[in-house]
Amino acid sequence: MKQSDRPSGVSSAVQCEAGGxxxxxxxxxxxxxxxxGQQKPGSPEINNNxxxxxxxxxxxxxxxxxRTADVKLCGEDENLCESVQVKKRRVKDEESPxxxxxxxxxxxxxxxxxxxxxxxxxxxxTKKDGDQEKKKKAEESDKWKWWEEGKxxxxxxxxxxxxxxxxxxxxxxxxxxxxxxxxxxxxxxxxPATEEIVTFYAKMLDHEYTSKEVFQNNFxxxxxxxxxxxxRKLIKMLSKCDFSQxxxxxxxxxxxxxxxxKEEKQVLKEEASRLMEEYGFCLLDGHREKIGNFKLxxxxxxxxxxxxxxxxxxxxxxxxxxxxxNCSQDSKIPAPPAGHHWKRVQHDNTVxxxxxxxxxxxxxxxxxxxxxxxxxxxxxxxxxYETARRLKMKVDSIRKQYRRDxxxxxxxxxxxxxxxxxxxxxxxxAGNEKDDESADTVGCCSLRVEHITLHRRLDGQEHVVxxxxxxxxxxxxxxxxxxxxxxxxxxxxxxxxxxxEDDLFDRITTVKLNKTLNECMPGLTAKVFRTFxxxxxxxxxxxxxxxxxxxxxxxxxxxxxxxxAVAILCNHQRAAPKTFEKSMQLLQEKAxxxxxxxxxxxRATSSRLDSRVTRCLMLLEKKEKAVQRLSEQLKKLQLQETxxxxxxxxALGTSKLNYLxxxxxxxxxxxxxxxxxxxxxxxxxxxFAWAIDMTDENFQF
DNA sequence: TTAGAGACTTGGAACAATTTTG
DNA sequence: CAAAATTGTTCCAAGTCTCTAA
Numbered sequence: 001m002k003q004s005d006r007p008s009g010v011s012s013a014v015q016c017e018a019g020g021x022x023x024x025x026x027x028x029x030x031x032x033x034x035x036x037g038q039q040k041p042g043s044p045e046i047n048n049n050x051x052x053x054x055x056x057x058x059x060x061x062x063x064x065x066x067r068t069a070d071v072k073l074c075g076e077d078e079n080l081c082e083s084v085q086v087k088k089r090r091v092k093d094e095e096s097p098x099x100x101x102x103x104x105x106x107x108x109x110x111x112x113x114x115x116x117x118x119x120x121x122x123x124x125x126t127k128k129d130g131d132q133e134k135k136k137k138a139e140e141s142d143k144w145k146w147w148e149e150g151k152x153x154x155x156x157x158x159x160x161x162x163x164x165x166x167x168x169x170x171x172x173x174x175x176x177x178x179x180x181x182x183x184x185x186x187x188x189x190x191x192p193a194t195e196e197i198v199t200f201y202a203k204m205l206d207h208e209y210t211s212k213e214v215f216q217n218n219f220x221x222x223x224x225x226x227x228x229x230x231x232r233k234l235i236k237m238l239s240k241c242d243f244s245q246x247x248x249x250x251x252x253x254x255x256x257x258x259x260x261x262k263e264e265k266q267v268l269k270e271e272a273s274r275l276m277e278e279y280g281f282c283l284l285d286g287h288r289e290k291i292g293n294f295k296l297x298x299x300x301x302x303x304x305x306x307x308x309x310x311x312x313x314x315x316x317x318x319x320x321x322x323x324x325x326n327c328s329q330d331s332k333i334p335a336p337p338a339g340h341h342w343k344r345v346q347h348d349n350t351v352x353x354x355x356x357x358x359x360x361x362x363x364x365x366x367x368x369x370x371x372x373x374x375x376x377x378x379x380x381x382x383x384x385y386e387t388a389r390r391l392k393m394k395v396d397s398i399r400k401q402y403r404r405d406x407x408x409x410x411x412x413x414x415x416x417x418x419x420x421x422x423x424x425x426x427x428x429x430a431g432n433e434k435d436d437e438s439a440d441t442v443g444c445c446s447l448r449v450e451h452i453t454l455h456r457r458l459d460g461q462e463h464v465v466x467x468x469x470x471x472x473x474x475x476x477x478x479x480x481x482x483x484x485x486x487x488x489x490x491x492x493x494x495x496x497x498x499x500x501e502d503d504l505f506d507r508i509t510t511v512k513l514n515k516t517l518n519e520c521m522p523g524l525t526a527k528v529f530r531t532f533x534x535x536x537x538x539x540x541x542x543x544x545x546x547x548x549x550x551x552x553x554x555x556x557x558x559x560x561x562x563x564x565a566v567a568i569l570c571n572h573q574r575a576a577p578k579t580f581e582k583s584m585q586l587l588q589e590k591a592x593x594x595x596x597x598x599x600x601x602x603r604a605t606s607s608r609l610d611s612r613v614t615r616c617l618m619l620l621e622k623k624e625k626a627v628q629r630l631s632e633q634l635k636k637l638q639l640q641e642t643x644x645x646x647x648x649x650x651a652l653g654t655s656k657l658n659y660l661x662x663x664x665x666x667x668x669x670x671x672x673x674x675x676x677x678x679x680x681x682x683x684x685x686x687x688f689a690w691a692i693d694m695t696d697e698n699f700q701f
Numbered sequence: 702t703t704a705g706a707g708a709c710t711t712g713g714a715a716c717a718a719t720t721t722t723g
Numbered sequence: 724c725a726a727a728a729t730t731g732t733t734c735c736a737a738g739t740c741t742c743t744a745a
Binding site: 526577 | 728729730731732733734735736737738739740741
């Protein structure tokens with residue numbers, strides 16, 4: 001199926017920053033106003049909203065499912081329904097081994113290219129010490145081309161694994177005597193444990209977090225837990241605590257650090273690389289592999305995203321006694337810090353992690369795992385894209401199927417059909433159930449009635465659904481989408497007799513939905529659609545936007561545009577850069593000052609551009625004959641500005657790293673003679689080494 | 702069937718290093 | 724050359740999805 005057949009409407013998404021509170025009137029959001037219009041996370045509206053929501057636990061919400069169970073589907077489109085499918089037998093999902101045959105044939109011939117590029121790049125950097133040079137070369141020479149070996153087992157992740165265990169953060173260093181905590185105006189010496197917790201808070205003092213009540217309450221109650229009896233007796237109110245001297249101390253310290261001499265910095269750097277050398281690698285099946293996060297997380301205060309009910313809680317220091325080590329039986333078992341022991345040492349080769357512990361905020365496990373450049377991660381990544389490509393072959397019939405479901409006699413089939421449609425068309429996440437101990441965010445299956453507004457007509461379009469909800473990381477999803485009439489009808493049906501805080505899809509869950517998907521295609525789950533649609537979009541856009549006579553710069557611009565289309569689809573947002581508004585303002589001032597000629601519409605996105613424009617304009621004043629050339633230049637700059645403007649709140653990184661089959665990019669680079677380095681930095685090239693090595697210019701997703 | 706544990710991917714912000722600009 | 728802007732890296736939170744036991 002061609003991209004153009006994919007349900008459209010995604011690119012019209014209007015994105016707003018996190019924290020937008022959902023009012024659900026028929027409000028139009030003007031892109032230019034969205035910054036002003038957006039709500040701060042702490043605003044009353046969002047709180048009200050949350051309270052309402054929270055007052056109904058998921059259990060209660062679930063009860064509603066009973067209530068709606070016997071809703072009758074109105075007859076007009078019943079006739080299509082088939083007999084209820086007899087229940088699903090579970091299809092074991094084996095990743096089909098097709099993947100290797102398919103790709104290696106095309107991959108083999110170009111094996112050399114990547115290392116050639118890297119060498120070329122290195123030669124540029126001859127100025128740096130030859131020491132590192134040598135190291136790099138050595139590393140490169142034994143880079144493990146695992147993708148040239150056959151497919152490895154799905155269940156057994158390794159046959160030998162040896163490592164040094166996690167690196168523990170340094171012990172707490174008490175404050176100097178002249179730095180003090182004050183309670184109720186009086187200086188007070190705290191026990192080291194209590195003092196350490198104080199420093200966590202003091203360091204964050206100028207962060208918005210510390211002004212939030214939830215944060216303060218959580219912090220204070222966790223802090224009290226750790227106080228000595230005497231301290232607890234004295235310290236009764238957070239508002240009487242004065243951390244300002246401690247805060248100042250840390251500000252100065254970080255200032256000092258910034259002002260270190262080159263030599264001092266060099267020493268630190270060497271120390272860090274020694275650490276990396278010792279703890280940063282493991283030996284997996286005889287190959288030295290980089291670890292992703294070998295440092296244990298230091299203690300601190302938990303900072304959730306959005307309105308997290310646990311923000312400010314104390315994240316405790318991890319002790320060796322909390323840590324489970326995973327390595328092979330016959331390997332050198334990592335030594336715990338002196339006087340300590342591990343919680344457990346296990347030798348489970350069906351998992352990929354080297355160490356794990358339970359984090360105390362949610363009680364969930366955390367892991368030390370390998371770097372994305374490793375075989376374990378790379379192979380999985382490759383497999384992910386192969387699954388997405390298999391979906392490409394099946395998506396036609398799946399789309400037919402879910403459209404059929406829209407008119408099913410069964411409510412749950414209709415809901416499932418609409419949900420999969422949303423997941424496919426809008427790249428929504430699956431939306432698992434969440435407990436009430438985390439921020440109130442939703443995905444497709446957990447959408448509530450309050451998150452959509454139906455418009456029979458809107459802005460000249462029919463059957464428009466307006467989405468407004470907080471998704472992963474409390475990033476707001478706001479979009480107005482025209483949908484098929486039948487979808488619209490169904491949605492009206494789904495929300496009938498429901499309260500705003502009831503589930504929109506009360507008859508389905510992510511598990512059931514994924515089960516259905518898995519029956520359509522082994523390995524298919526909701527998230528595959530995101531990968532599939534993202535990669536398809538990139539491929540499509542690249543094919544469309546890249547034309548013959550472009551310069552490399554222009555091609556890269558096209559690439560970024562294609563990348564951006566994907567980021568918009570996936571709703572990947574970032575906070576507008578701090579300097580953005582400021583430089584914008586500056587430019588506008590100057591524009592006013594220079595108020596000459598017609599181009600009132602230019603907008604700066606950086607002072608670099610700004611100054612260039614200014615310079616151009618001044619010349620223009622002096623030399624009339626340069627007018628034409630300059631205005632052309634101006635146009636070009638404006639183009640870049642627009643580009644930047646568009647990029648203001650869009651983050652390209654996530655899609656590039658997680659959703660776009662790297663082979664698309666590599667093939668594009670090769671086909672259009674764009675050096676891969678222009679598209680992928682060093683880290684990215686490491687992660688995608690397999691793709692860079694195996695892909696030729698003819699690859700199409 | 703369901704809840705909970707577990708393992709792995711995805712995500713933006715903060716921080717650090719590097720490059721550009723004035 | 725210092726400051727600002729940009730790019731790259733680290734950090735760790737927050738998702739998805741599978742498996743298991745009751």
